[in-house]
Amino acid sequence: MNVALEARHLTKRFGDVVANSGVNMRVERGTVHGLVGENGAGKSTLMNMVFGLYQPDDGEILLDGKTVHFSGPQEAIDMGLGMVHQHFKLVEPFTVLENVILGIEDAPLLGDAVSKARTKLEALEKSYGLEVNMDTPVEDLSVGERQRVEILKALYREAQILILDEPTGVLTPQETESLFEIIAKLRDEGKTILLITHKLGEIMAITNNVSVMRGGKVVAERVTSETSADELAELMVGRAVTKEVGKTVVKASEAILVVDGLCANDDTMHKALKGVSFAVRSGEILGIAGVSGNGQSELVEVITGMRAATAGEVFFDGVLTASSDDFLKADALRALGLGHVAEDRLKFGMVSDMSAAENSILGHQKDARYHKHGLLNPRLITEHCDDLMQKYDVRPPLSQLPVGGFSGGNQQKLAIGREVENNPKLLIVGQPTRGVDIGAIAFIHDRLVALRNAGCAILLVSSELEELMALADRLIVMCDGVVSGEGLPAKLSEKDIGLMMAGHKTPEHSGNVGGRVS
Amino acid sequence: MEAFFFDIVLLLDSSIRLVGPLILAALAGLFAERSGVVDISLEGKMLGAAFAAAAAAAVTGSAWVGLGAGILTSIALALLHGFVSITHRGEQIVSGMAINIVVAGLAPVLANSWFHLNGQTPLLDESQRFTSITLPGVEVMSNVPVVGTLYVEVISGHNLLTYVAIALVPLSAWVLYKTRFGLRLRAVGENPSAVDTAGISVIWLRYQAMIVAGVLCGVAGTSLSTALGAGFIRDMSAGKGFLALAAMIFGRWMPVPTLLACLLFAFSDALQGRLQGVELPVVGVISVQFIMMLPYVVTVIALAGFVGHIRPPAASGKPFVRSR
Numbered sequence: 001m002n003v004a005l006e007a008r009h010l011t012k013r014f015g016d017v018v019a020n021s022g023v024n025m026r027v028e029r030g031t032v033h034g035l036v037g038e039n040g041a042g043k044s045t046l047m048n049m050v051f052g053l054y055q056p057d058d059g060e061i062l063l064d065g066k067t068v069h070f071s072g073p074q075e076a077i078d079m080g081l082g083m084v085h086q087h088f089k090l091v092e093p094f095t096v097l098e099n100v101i102l103g104i105e106d107a108p109l110l111g112d113a114v115s116k117a118r119t120k121l122e123a124l125e126k127s128y129g130l131e132v133n134m135d136t137p138v139e140d141l142s143v144g145e146r147q148r149v150e151i152l153k154a155l156y157r158e159a160q161i162l163i164l165d166e167p168t169g170v171l172t173p174q175e176t177e178s179l180f181e182i183i184a185k186l187r188d189e190g191k192t193i194l195l196i197t198h199k200l201g202e203i204m205a206i207t208n209n210v211s212v213m214r215g216g217k218v219v220a221e222r223v224t225s226e227t228s229a230d231e232l233a234e235l236m237v238g239r240a241v242t243k244e245v246g247k248t249v250v251k252a253s254e255a256i257l258v259v260d261g262l263c264a265n266d267d268t269m270h271k272a273l274k275g276v277s278f279a280v281r282s283g284e285i286l287g288i289a290g291v292s293g294n295g296q297s298e299l300v301e302v303i304t305g306m307r308a309a310t311a312g313e314v315f316f317d318g319v320l321t322a323s324s325d326d327f328l329k330a331d332a333l334r335a336l337g338l339g340h341v342a343e344d345r346l347k348f349g350m351v352s353d354m355s356a357a358e359n360s361i362l363g364h365q366k367d368a369r370y371h372k373h374g375l376l377n378p379r380l381i382t383e384h385c386d387d388l389m390q391k392y393d394v395r396p397p398l399s400q401l402p403v404g405g406f407s408g409g410n411q412q413k414l415a416i417g418r419e420v421e422n423n424p425k426l427l428i429v430g431q432p433t434r435g436v437d438i439g440a441i442a443f444i445h446d447r448l449v450a451l452r453n454a455g456c457a458i459l460l461v462s463s464e465l466e467e468l469m470a471l472a473d474r475l476i477v478m479c480d481g482v483v484s485g486e487g488l489p490a491k492l493s494e495k496d497i498g499l500m501m502a503g504h505k506t507p508e509h510s511g512n513v514g515g516r517v518s
Numbered sequence: 519m520e521a522f523f524f525d526i527v528l529l530l531d532s533s534i535r536l537v538g539p540l541i542l543a544a545l546a547g548l549f550a551e552r553s554g555v556v557d558i559s560l561e562g563k564m565l566g567a568a569f570a571a572a573a574a575a576a577v578t579g580s581a582w583v584g585l586g587a588g589i590l591t592s593i594a595l596a597l598l599h600g601f602v603s604i605t606h607r608g609e610q611i612v613s614g615m616a617i618n619i620v621v622a623g624l625a626p627v628l629a630n631s632w633f634h635l636n637g638q639t640p641l642l643d644e645s646q647r648f649t650s651i652t653l654p655g656v657e658v659m660s661n662v663p664v665v666g667t668l669y670v671e672v673i674s675g676h677n678l679l680t681y682v683a684i685a686l687v688p689l690s691a692w693v694l695y696k697t698r699f700g701l702r703l704r705a706v707g708e709n710p711s712a713v714d715t716a717g718i719s720v721i722w723l724r725y726q727a728m729i730v731a732g733v734l735c736g737v738a739g740t741s742l743s744t745a746l747g748a749g750f751i752r753d754m755s756a757g758k759g760f761l762a763l764a765a766m767i768f769g770r771w772m773p774v775p776t777l778l779a780c781l782l783f784a785f786s787d788a789l790q791g792r793l794q795g796v797e798l799p800v801v802g803v804i805s806v807q808f809i810m811m812l813p814y815v816v817t818v819i820a821l822a823g824f825v826g827h828i829r830p831p832a833a834s835g836k837p838f839v840r841s842r
Contacts, residue, residue, distance in 0.1 A: 103717050104716075
């Protein structure tokens with residue numbers, strides 16, 4: 001086996017936290033090697049050491065069988081490593097060309113360097129099918145195109161080993177497909193690709209070998225063709241994972257939320273919603289799919305009383321709650337029975353530095369059950385929180401720990417618990433499993449389905465198609481501030497939805513399943 | 519009509535005279551913010567340089583030694599600001615304000631203890647200052663109507679530092695947009711982690727920007743005390759550092775528009791000088807206090823009304839931390 005990259009006993013500590021402990025990994029040249037693991041398993045730490053951003057406390061890194069020490073990314077780049085970070089490292093106002101040459105401009109003056117780079121870049125774009133206009137500012141590019149720029153950056157630096165960190169998180173299925181074509185092409189050209197992801201489907205689709213990380217260690221190495229997604233999931237979590245959700249048939253009833261022709265602006269006063277209409281009935285989960293940033297956040301904010309509408313109306317439980325004239329604020333809506341689990345939980349849902357107990361009553365702090373003699377009573381609050389933590393399996397069950405000290409999954413369980421326990425008629429959930437580990441995902445999904453079975457309406461906004469397909473009774477897709485398609489999950493393929501996410505019309509065969517309630 | 523034309527010519531002449539330190543400080547702020555460091559200590563650096571330049575010129579008798587001392591003092595203050603905000607990721611506004619306050623107090627104290635002139639430096643004579651330069655061709659041009667008058671009265675007859683200041687505008691634009699240093703500087707102010715992962719030192723780049731800002735403020739301060747004035751006077755920068763910041767924002771962090779903004783502010787400053795005690799049609803004589811407000815009112819209106827949607831460098835004011 002021709003090993004391009006090898007990690008031996010790599011260890012990295014941050015204070016008391018051991019992020020990587022004795023990690024071993026071998027990556028064969030000319031292959032796509034997958035690295036899977038849950039959030040916090042140590043994947044990014046490992047890759048950052050390989051790329052020279054962190055120095056290991058122990059162990060060594062070998063390239064082509066020779067030990068290397070990188071004191072910074074420049075040395076890693078010089079040795080033929082390239083990395084496409086999860087959060088792109090691009091300068092937005094710069095053109096594609098400027099972004100590519102940044103750091104390797106050749107000469108103190110740009111003139112010659114730029115024209116030389118243009119020729120070289122043109123050749124690269126052609127040979128790998130990475131077409132993107134060189135003179136467009138990066139801020140005008142789509143996410144998929146930006147990713148190509150990152151790959152071009154690495155190739156321009158003559159990378160032989162390309163590390164892709166969670167590359168598909170923000171892509172539509174079509175963009176993902178074309179990324180995989182590019183990866184395959186790179187591999188055929190002899191490049192080595194390290195693909196970091198938590199999506200097992202992608203691992204199965206494109207990799208040759210896969211390493212599984214858990215708790216800072218590589219717990220298994222497999223040849224992809226000899227393993228299965230189920231086995232990998234079990235290895236990642238350390239126990240068997242059940243995926244089925246037990247939906248019961250609930251008699252469809254009246255619409256609890258009606259959104260009609262809704263328009264709104266985003267923070268920069270650009271139109272984010274351009275006439276959105278739909279309805280949610282009690283006892284159903286309506287999923288909203290779409291690439292992040294197509295108006296979903298603004299939609300949720302208008303419905304939950306955090307943003308003004310510029311046109312259109314929102315009715316909740318028969319009450320006009322938002323129009324271009326006025327809207328009910330979050331507290332009034334909460335009183336009407338609207339629960340909200342915000343997509344950015346530490347920005348809208350919780351206060352990171354406050355304890356779990358305090359967070360467990362946020363928004364309901366005026367409720368008499370937490371008061372005694374007209375004052376908030378710490379004992380009552382703590383009891384409430386302990387109760388919540390037990391019911392929702394929040395770990396560790398320490399009600400006085402600041403919320404920022406919990407993992408994403410446990411924060412989310414607490415947030416969902418808080419909202420669900422107040423018996424909402426409608427629960428709006430944004431990205432319920434973002435930054436949440438697999439074990440907690442299953443738990444959260446179960447809870448949402450149970451709530452639905454009990455007759456609550458749920459509006460579920462997610463950028464994870466798999467999640468929507470599993471949970472939603474009905475699906476609408478948003479693109480560029482409008483509903484670009486709708487259908488029943490069972491009748492739609494990922495491809496259909498992908499097309500709708502990219503703004504194409506609803507495919508014919510899915511039929512119209514009635515966005516409005518007649 | 520002739521008198522009016524001459525009034526305008528005089529106004530333009532004093533605008534150019536006043537714009538020198540303003541544009542130098544604005545360019546200093548521009549380089550600092552383009553690198554991602556907010557610098558409200560332009561005022562303090564200018565004042566420090568003005569004092570050091572005047573003191574050194576008075577002691578050595580050379581304006582050039584004064585210039586050197588001014589620049590070195592300003593660089594030292596810039597590095598201090600860099601040490602706080604780049605190395606220690608401190609609060610940049612606080613650091614900048616601290617420098618302004620320290621210099622405002624320290625300069626007169628030092629002046630008093632060295633020269634015993636009530637917080638001022640000795641009056642500099644012609645040989646110790648940057649005096650006005652008559653450009654070639656003035657004699658020929660003085661016979662040409664309008665254009666000739668403009669050349670003789672407005673363009674010619676300023677001190678060396680004013681010409682340097684204006685020449686630095688296209689030079690700065692060239693550095694920013696046509697050189698490797700400029701590309702990296704703009705990049706580090708927008709997204710330092712892009713620069714970091716490209717293998718360039720964010721820290722060193724920002725320190726370089728601090729040094730450039732130091733040099734520019736040094737020249738600005740020197741021109742205050744050894745070119746426009748003849749010695750250091752307490753608080754002689756009189757808010758020009760802040761006016762320069764406003765001009766930089768009005769000029770959207772670009773050299774040439776920043777020059778235009780500086781000219782606008784300098785013109786309104788010159789105008790208030792001319793209008794003092796002058797009887798105006800309809801309103802009559804306006805009291806001096808209101809007239810003196812003019813440059814600041816123009817600044818406020820410019821920033822509040824005409825800037826529109828501005829976009830500062832995205833990483834401006836944010837210390838760089840390599841994320842985990």
